[in-house]
Amino acid sequence: MSKILRINMSDLSHKWESVPKDYETLAGRAFTSAVVNREVDPTCHPLREYNKFVISPGLLAGTQAPSSGRMSVGGKSPLTGGIKEANAGGLTGERLARIGVRGIIIEGAPPKDSKDWYSVVVRKDACEIVKTNDYAGKGLYELIGKIWKDYPVKPGIIGCGMAGQRLLKGAGVFGNNPENADPGRYAGRGGLGAVLGSKRVVAVISDATGGKAPEPKEKERFDKGQKALREALDKHAVTGKLTNAEGKPFGGLKNYGTNVLQNILNEAGGLPARGFSSGRSDTAAKISGEAVHELVDKTKKKFGDAAEGKYAHACHTGCVIRCSNVVPYENTGKLHVSPLEYESAWALGTNLGIGVLHDVAELNRLCNDIGLDTIETGNTLAMLMEGGLLKYGDGPGAIKALKEAYEPASPLGRLVSSGAKTAGEVLGVTRIPVVKGQALPAYDPRPIRGIGVTYATTPMGADHTAGYTIAAEILGIKGTVTDPRALNKAELSKAFQASTAYIDSTGYCLFIAFCVLDNDAGFKGMTDSVSAFLGKEIDVTQYGLAILKNERDFNKKAGFTEKDDRLPEFFRTEKLPPHNVTFDVTDAELDAVLKGV
Incomplete structure (x- = not known):
């Protein structure tokens, strides 16, 4: 029987609750958004005791279903001021599901003058709130190693790093990978690491x-x-x-990871380069998934069994897609960072005009260690470049600037950890690529308008995973269930937003969408597994729209209007080379996307 664990950090108490009847079918994003909408005052300050930090494994986490071990975290975002859900792999989703935890709600906060830091340790039918001052202020590579020594049961770990402990808006929620070698499984977006930091919780250990x-x-x-x-x-x-019957590379994600998109988007003219000033880059291939694949093979050949680089790496137990990777140092073959995803390689590479794979991997490693979202941080570094503090293409300069974030009293370190909107405004930049305060990901909305509709209208702020129309617009996923390319851009985004909310709640990886849209048997397999698990028929679209309704309801009560569902002005007025197009979806079309939801 699943239970909810409620933790009050004001008095360091906890209690177990039964899952309410109207929550019986809710998990993952559906659970976190329902709790936030029902229990959090939409007008509260996101970094005070009235906000809540919610954790929930997906419905099928811990089962035999393939690639189903993901989890969601949620709360009111300090970055957007609205509702937020962020999703990650790692160990925590599977660990919590196996001990019957449907969700964890962390509320309240210690007194303002408290100097203590805590960790929450969750076991089967048990919970401890442990004072762990020795965990605070550490780099996260060091921290996850220490936790596995202190708790030698290979626990799942999520938490906040230095950035979250300092309540900075660029802070993500880290998770350990299956080998506990890297804290790189991030629920990165929306500044939720700062929400956890505001509770003075360093780690949740499952x-x-x-x-x-x-x-x-x-x-x-x-x-x-x-x-x-x-x-x-x-x-x-x-x-x-990984390979076909002839032994040749087959699965794109296993061979090249999500960063297979670097060259694809570059060829399509939709790869945002140098602060969204061009859709192509002449250095993209140097930091692509193909380049990582080549580096892994090269170091394996040179260092043999001592080489630690990998592709076809699983981000969580039971993942069959295995799109993760381990990027090695070229000169030693040892782990440099894991994973280097497309969005991170873009944000910290192409977006900054940096085409050196080592520099991009180092920036990613620093983000992982400090506790920062790579997408937000890459866009923040771009604001430093637009504002004249750095130069585009200066990898060593960007690394030096990001290292300032280790220093608690460094103004530059705090600026680079505070998000693109804050940095852009401080530096007098007028082209700030954010929606609802959250930085845009790795797809320019001018040539790829469906993803622009998602950026503008999702309750989450600019977020590609909220409605990944790239599957239809760029990758040509036909869809034997319903052909998404037959829809207009507004309808396309709405369809993807609803189905994505459903998938985010199941524990399934979003990448199952590629095969379920292309394969009737795969789609039925997904829906049958979910409905059979619950013993109740679940309609994908209606389930997803109900989640979006919760999220939009919260944002409306927080003061959001249709005017917040807009892209920055320069996307409508500046033509993007090489296709010289602007974002031309009308305001009326944007307003119609989720009207009535």
Whole structure:
């Protein structure tokens, strides 16, 4: 029987609660957004005791369903001022699910003059709130190693780094990877690391000792469904096996990771380069997924078994897509950073005019260690370049600036950790690529207008994963279920936003969308596995729209209006080379996307 763990940091108490009847089908994003909308005052300051930090594994986390171990965190965002959910792999989703935890709600805060830091340790039917002052202020690579020594049961870990402990808006929520070698499994967006820091919680540690896999209500149907989905994933060119029958590279994500998109977007003219000033870059190939693949093979050949680089790396237990990677140092073959995702390589590379793979990997490692969202931080560094503090293309200069974030009293370190909007305004920049205060990801909305609609209208602020129309617009996923390319850009975004909210709640990786849109059997496998697990028929679109309704309701009460569902002015007025296009979706079309939801 699943339970909810409620923790009050004001008096360091906790209690276990039964899952309310109207929450029985909710998990992941559906759970976090429902709790935030129901329990958090939309007008509260996001970094005071009235906000809440909510954790929930996806519905199927801990089961045999493929790539289903993801989890969500949520709260009121200090970056956007609205509702926020961020999603990650790692160990925590699976660990919590196996000990029957549907959600954790952390509320209240210690007294303002408190100097103490805490960790929450969750076990089967037990919880401890432990004073861990020795965990605070540490780099996260060091911290995860210490926690596994202190708790030698290979626990899942999520938490906040230095940036979150200092309540800075660029702070993400880190998670350890399956080997505990890197804190790079980030629920990065929206500044939620600062919300956890405001509770003076450094880490949430999940020990699954004595746990077991959650049991579906209709086991036979569940098993058939998850098997059909697994087969569809294995056969698809995006999510499929590493090699085909002839031994040649097959699955794009296993071979090249998400950073396979670097060259694809560059060719399409939709790769934002040098602060969204061009859609192409002449250095993109040097930091692409293909370049990482080549580096891994090169170091394996040179260093043999001592080499630590990997592609086809799993971000969580049971992942069959395995799009993660381990980027090695070229001169030693040892781990440099894991993972280097497309959005991170873009934000810290192409976006800054940096085309040296080592420099990009080092910037990513620093973000992981300090506790910063790579997308927000890359855009913040771009604001430093636009504002004249750095030069585009200066990798060593960007690394030096980011290292300032280790210093608590460094004004530059605090600025680079505070998000693109804050940095841009402080430096007098007028082209600030944010929506609702959150920086845009790695797809320029001018040539790829569907993703621009998502950026503008999602309750989350600029977020590609909120409605990933790239699958249809760039990758040509046809969709035998419903062809998304037959829709206009507004309808396309709405369809993807609803289905994404559903997937974010199941624990499934968003990348299953590639095969379920292209394969009727895969789509049915997904829906059957979810409905069979719950013992209740769940409609993808209606379930997703109900989540969006919760999120929009919160934002309306927080003061958001249609005027907040807009892209920055320069996307409408500045033509983007090489196609020389602007974002031309009208305000009326944007307003119609989620009207009535």
